[in-house]
Amino acid sequence: MPRFAGKRVLVTGAAGGLGGAFARAFHDAGAALVLADRDGDGLARFAKTLGDGIECHRYEQGDLASIAALAKAVGAIDVLINNAGILLVSPLMETDPQTMAEVIRINLIGPMVLTRHLGEVMAKRGSGVILNVSSQLAFCGAEGRSAYAAAKAGLAQFTRTAAVELAAKGVRVVAIAPGRLLTPMTTYLTGDPERYKAGIARVPAGRYGTPEEIAKLALFLASGDADYIVGETIIADGGYVLS
Numbered sequence: 001m002p003r004f005a006g007k008r009v010l011v012t013g014a015a016g017g018l019g020g021a022f023a024r025a026f027h028d029a030g031a032a033l034v035l036a037d038r039d040g041d042g043l044a045r046f047a048k049t050l051g052d053g054i055e056c057h058r059y060e061q062g063d064l065a066s067i068a069a070l071a072k073a074v075g076a077i078d079v080l081i082n083n084a085g086i087l088l089v090s091p092l093m094e095t096d097p098q099t100m101a102e103v104i105r106i107n108l109i110g111p112m113v114l115t116r117h118l119g120e121v122m123a124k125r126g127s128g129v130i131l132n133v134s135s136q137l138a139f140c141g142a143e144g145r146s147a148y149a150a151a152k153a154g155l156a157q158f159t160r161t162a163a164v165e166l167a168a169k170g171v172r173v174v175a176i177a178p179g180r181l182l183t184p185m186t187t188y189l190t191g192d193p194e195r196y197k198a199g200i201a202r203v204p205a206g207r208y209g210t211p212e213e214i215a216k217l218a219l220f221l222a223s224g225d226a227d228y229i230v231g232e233t234i235i236a237d238g239g240y241v242l243s
């Protein structure tokens with residue numbers, strides 16, 4: 001029996017690199033997928049690679065009404081993977097306040113609000129897992145990442161606090177903090193050989209991570225094998241934060 005047979009799993013940002021890997025891994029593990037992204041065409045193209053009839057939703061994570069509409073359309077799910085996000089690389093003094101607010105709105109407020117809506121449905125049913133995608137930058141400083149890192153650190157703290165509130169209702173909230181992965185978000189690395197090499201030199205494991213290995217961690221965290229892991233943000237970064 002596949003591990004996630006009979007489970008409905010919502011992956012946000014599923015048109016992207018990591019979201020696509022999450023979707024594929026849960027699909028292969030027997031889950032019924034519900035995919036969401038603001039890139040409706042990209043999402044439809046990706047869903048086709050998995051097969052016909054996969055439920056897809058276009059939504060905008062920076063817009064509270066759009067998040068509420070997504071939650072209403074989706075209804076009851078077993079696993080929510082709050083993966084959609086944007087990277088901003090911009091020195092603090094050169095970042096305009098509206099851009100800062102947008103990064104916080106999309107990367108932090110959006111997942112909080114989706115958790116609020118779908119967590120409520122899970123709590124009523126007495127079961128569910130919410131998996132937030134934070135970042136290694138929740139745990140260390142980095143040039144030009146102040147808004148992004150603040151949002152991701154906020155998401156790690158939100159994971160702890162929501163987990164404490166929801167655990168007794170049968171809903172487990174956890175997070176993953178990936179190190180640098182090669183996805184469309186990090187084309188600034190693949191397009192610049194010097195920067196690419198310099199980035200690897202800072203990772204004790206000597207390589208960037210892959211979306212597939214983060215997806216394997218998600219499969220574990222969303223499964224019953226991780227039932228006693230509550231509110232943790234698991235770092236998977238090849239040792240970057242420790243070095």
Ligand SMILES: NC(=O)c1ccc[n+]([C@@H]2O[C@H](COP(=O)([O-])OP(=O)(O)OC[C@H]3O[C@@H](n4cnc5c(N)ncnc54)[C@H](O)[C@@H]3O)[C@@H](O)[C@H]2O)c1
Nearest residue numbers: 013015016017018038060061084085135180181183184185
């Ligand atoms: N790639 C990395 O190195 C890395 C490292 C740590 C954490 N992360 C996190 O992993 C997650 C996925 O990143 P990725 O590398 O796959 O990036 P990606 O750019 O490949 O994918 C992000 C997806 O999210 C969607 N999205 C972005 N903003 C949205 C919005 N406002 N509403 C709806 N959908 C939206 C995009 O359309 C895209 O499909 C992000 O939260 C990112 O911060 C990535």
